[in-house]
Amino acid sequence: MAAHCKHVGHYFHQNSRYLLSSLEHLLLRRTFGSNNAGCQENASARIAKECAEGIIIPKKKTWSKEAVLQALASTVNRDPTAPHYMFQDDPYLIPRTSAEFKLYSLSQESGRMAAKHIVNTNPKFFQKDFAEPHIPCLMPETMELRIEDVCEAALLERIKLRKVKAAVNMYDQLLQAGVTVPTDVTNDLLDLICFYGDRDPVQDDKPETEDLVETADDGRRRKGRPRRASDLVKIVWRENNNAERIFNLLPERGAGAYCALIRGMVKYGVPMKAFNTYTDMLNNRLSGDVHTFNALISAAPEVREKYNEKWDLIVDLLKQMNEQKVKPNLLTFNAVLKALRRCGSLARAQSLHTLSEMKALGIAPSLASFHHLLGIFYRAGSPSQGQTEILQEVITEVTGRTFVPQDPDDVYFFTTAMRICLDTKDIEAAYQVHNMLSVGDNWRLLGDSFQQSIYYGRFFNLICMMEHIDMILKWYKDLIPSLYFPNPQGMRDLLQALDTDNRLDMIPQIWADIRRMGHDNKSDLVEEMLSLMARDRHSPEIQHSFAVCALDVKSLYEQGQGAKMALEWTASSMSNITTILLAGQKTSQAWDMLKLFKTKNRVPSEEQMDEFLVRIKDPHEAVELVQISASFCLSNTAKLAQRVLQEFELTEEQKNILSELEVSTQMD
Structure with a gap:
């Protein structure tokens, strides 16, 4: 495509005189006819003059390397009947249950990590790059050390390759050899140590072996089983670690060294020590940078007890930024909003003042800003008029805008907004939030597969509660399973919606989906479905379909005896299946169930x-x-x-x- 455009541009450049002459002739014929020679000459001169002054023919057109792919992608919409694009490599491996979805996703990620490990371990076999456009992340990384001598270049190489322990050892060897390490190199080393917590970074293609925690959607850290090493952080800041030791060895401690140490202490869970280090920096008449102030603001709620004291500390830090002529950025205000979530009732008024200050400085809020704002105004379990109003104001502010990732907390906005819509039973607001995903590339900010499952689960739950059955089934076909594999609660919500709108005749179809999604071993879900079919009497056709469905359920009870995660007979399940079979004219099968009652002492x-x-x-x-x-x-x-x-x-x-x-x- 690019070569073709280049050829066309060259053609226009070489034949511009001929094209202008043809254009002249055509315009003259249409305006004056073919017999007015004098008018033609005057018009020819005028058109030639206008063309010479106003028309500029470029030599060539420059196209982006992704232009063709972007143009093709813009013509294609999502097919709700097709699986997710990440599962289209092999039709045999397309997941059909939530368990298969999880297994396939983990296997796919594991395959990428294994391939990356092989590429990085043997880079000499992967030097040729045939990709167009060039994709740097797919090329092998240079991870091996090449400089073995004790010198400054070796230290810089280890810092560049993020070899924390090797860099610290090389720094110690340089000091023992009497070599003076430049201040900027020492600051880079401190940045490396403090960023990774005095340990080598965990690569995505290697397992994590130490105790880690993950970040919840409310911004706080919570323990949990790690999903991926790169998503997790260690919260251990050892006393007198290498960062503090190297910092204490410095003959002159500059602002860069202080800032690196403060950020590392905040990141790894010692905020009081970070504030003490900041006080020491001020006593030495040094100024921090914006990233240091951002870290201190986020840690302010940890070092004060009362709400007003926390806010006073945040205000004091902002005043010091102004005095030190440090210009705040988006992350500064997001840190303020995030800290305000832990400042109680005074947070609401101060959060609005913070947003006003952002706009006054020309800083546009990101999705994380609105996420924190919703967290401040909304308290789960206690909805109020003010909370629903702030949701509508946020939706109005966000609607129609395209966002790009600017803050790690950006991915929590959509799940938080949908949670509020669910708690307040506001279906119109939910549709507005969902429509935001179709604007630009906002769908990329929905988060990983776990976040997406939470979002779509809340959205579908709200639809089942608030919409009529035709709309519910429309969204059911649109979301499942191309975007969302519902959990048992989601299928239970759908059954309740069928009951509310008196469409129990569709239960056999839903049961087929329940089996396909792997929820047929959930006793609560199965028994609720059986109770709905056994409760009322319907037409013979519906009762027959119910009886066929009940026999299928009965086979699961019989085949699963002794198996792991199998269904176990209960009095209600036996009674409901018997009632369904009798209503569906399945007398012989119902008679077998009656004998089963005696066997099971029911x-x-x-x-x-x-x-x-x-x-x-x-x-x-x-x-x-x-x-x-x-x-x-x-x-x-x-x-x-x-x-x-x-x-x-x-x-x-x-x-x-x-x-x-x-x-x-x-x-x-």
Whole structure:
């Protein structure tokens, strides 16, 4: 494409005179006709003059290397019937359940990590680059040390390759050799140590072995099983570690060394020590940079107890920034908003003042800014009018805008906004939030697959509660499974929506999806579905489909005995399946269920026994039914015996059996 455009541009450049002449001739013919030679000459001169002054033909057109791909992508919409694009490499491996989705995603990530490890371990075999455009992240990284001598160049190489321990060892060797390390190199070393917490960084293609924590959507750190090493941080700042030791060895401690140490202390959980170091820096008449102030502002709530004291400390830091002529940036205000979430009731007014100050300085809020603002105004479990108003104001501010990642907390905005919509039951606001994803590349800020699952789960839950069934099914087909694999609660919400709109006839179709998604071993979900089918009576066609569905469920109970995560028979499940089979004219299968009651020491209901007697045509089975009822000590056994004596032609032996059962039951 680029070569073709280059050829076209060259063609225009070489033939510009001919094109101008042709354009002249065409315009003259249309304006004056073909016989007015004088007018043609005057018009020719005028057009030539205008063309010479106003028309500039470029020599060539410069195209982006991704222009063709972007143009093609803009013509294609998402196909809701197709799987997610990340699973389209092999149709056989397309996940059909949430468990398969998780397994495939982890396997795919593991494959990337293994490939990256092989490429980085053997870079000599991967020197040729055939990719167009060039993709630097797919090329091998230079991770091996080449300079073995004790020199400043070796130290710089280790810092560049992020070899923390090797860089510290080389620095110590230089000091022992009497070499003076320049201040800027020492500052770079301190930055490296403080950023990685005095340990070598964990590569994505290597497992993490130390205790780590992950960040929750509210910005706080919480313990959990690590999903990926690069997403996690270690929160250990050892006393007198290499950063503090090297800092104390410096003959002259500049602002860069102080700033690196403060940021490292804040990042790894010793905020009080960071503020003490900052005080020491001020005593030495040094100024911090904007990143240092951002770190201190985020740590301010950790070093004060009362809400007003926390805010006073934040204000004091902002004043010191102004005095030291440090210009705040977006992350500064986001740190203020994030800290305000832990400042109680005074946070609401101060957060609005913070946003006003941002706009006064010409700093546009990011999605993280609005995420923190919603967290300040909204408290789960206590919705109020002011909270819903701030949500609408945020939606108005964000709607129609395209955002790019600027803050790590940007990915939490959509899940937070949808959570508020769910808690306040505001379906219109939910649609507005969802429409924001289609603007530009905002969908990229939805987060990883875990965040996306949370977002779509809340959205679908709200739709099931607030919309009519036709709209629910529309979104069900649009979201599932191309974007979202619902959990058991999501399918339970769908069943409740079917019940609300009296569309229980669709339960067999939903059951097929439940099985496909791997939720057919969830006893609560299965029993709720059975109870809905057994509760009311429907047309014969619907009852027949219910009976087929109940037999499928029955097969799962029977096949799963002794298996891990299998369904276990309960009184309600047995009773509901029996009722469904009787209503669907599956008498023989229902009779098997009645025998199962006796085997499992469960008691059927009296209504079911009456229903059985209506369906039974064989006198022998009728007598056996009364015997089973007597074995369960049901109160209607005598009535069953009387009905059998009246409605069936029995032998004398059968009559005697029923008479004895009737007498014994009445005596009991």
